Amino acid sequence: MTVYEGATAADGRTVCILVSRFNARVTERLLEGAVRTLLECGVGEADLDIVYVPGAWELPLAARRAARRGYAAIVALGCVIRGETAHFDHVSRAATDGLSRVQLTSDVPIGLGVLTPDTLDQALARAGGELGNAGTEAARAALRMADLQRQLGS
Template identity: 45%
Template sequence: MKTLEGDFTASNARIAVVATRFNDYIVNALVGGAEDVLRRHGVADEALTLIRAPGAWEMPLVVDRAAASGQYDGIVALGCVIRGGTPHFDYVAGECAKGLGQVMQQRSLPVAFGVLTTDTIEQAIERAGTKAGNKGAEAAMSLLEMISLLRQL
């Protein structure tokens, strides 16, 4: 049986990292993790573009515009939404996830989901490079694998 699966050799890929400014003390750590992974896997500096969106609510539109530009082989979406005492979290996190999924499907372009949705700031810190690893780095790895896989299809 023929098996197709991606690897991490998308060194000639053009990649946008779309990161939110909201909760930037967490998001900047995610960006650093993604950037490190992409560079270690051979993605050149000139092939990387960092785009800042105000927050997770606005991120799907920014990602859609980047995808529509035809300039990128994939997009890493990085942000952080921390639950508060109101239902605001549910709306923002849910619409962000739904919107990013729609962009990926409609534009047929891989969008790696690196948006933290946590209950506490401590959980966010853990996922931005301490106990639970760096979810920005993990999203970048996923993107490289998807770019490689889609090139085979």
């Protein structure tokens, strides 16, 4: 039996982080966690690009463009906080569904660091607070999947 499991070692891989400017108090903390993790895993500063987009809605389009540029992995960071209208449902669904489609059509792994909490406090708890940092987790997932892509071949 052969068992495959992706490693977080960067091995010269290029990575693009997409980060939403909306809810910047949260997304900047996600970005800090993702950058720190990628550098610790061996991604060189010259191999790491950061692309800011207006909000989570714009993440899929930016991801599609990034995938075309040949990155080994993409990390998508955003935060959509539930409000009193259906806006939350539309934006969060569009962001996650769009990122999923980009990943499946491009074969470029995307680490999903898009938070969909009910409150700002819940978001902050997941952006370097008491519940960890979803940016860190998304960065590790992206690297692991990039390594699995290498192991499994085309």
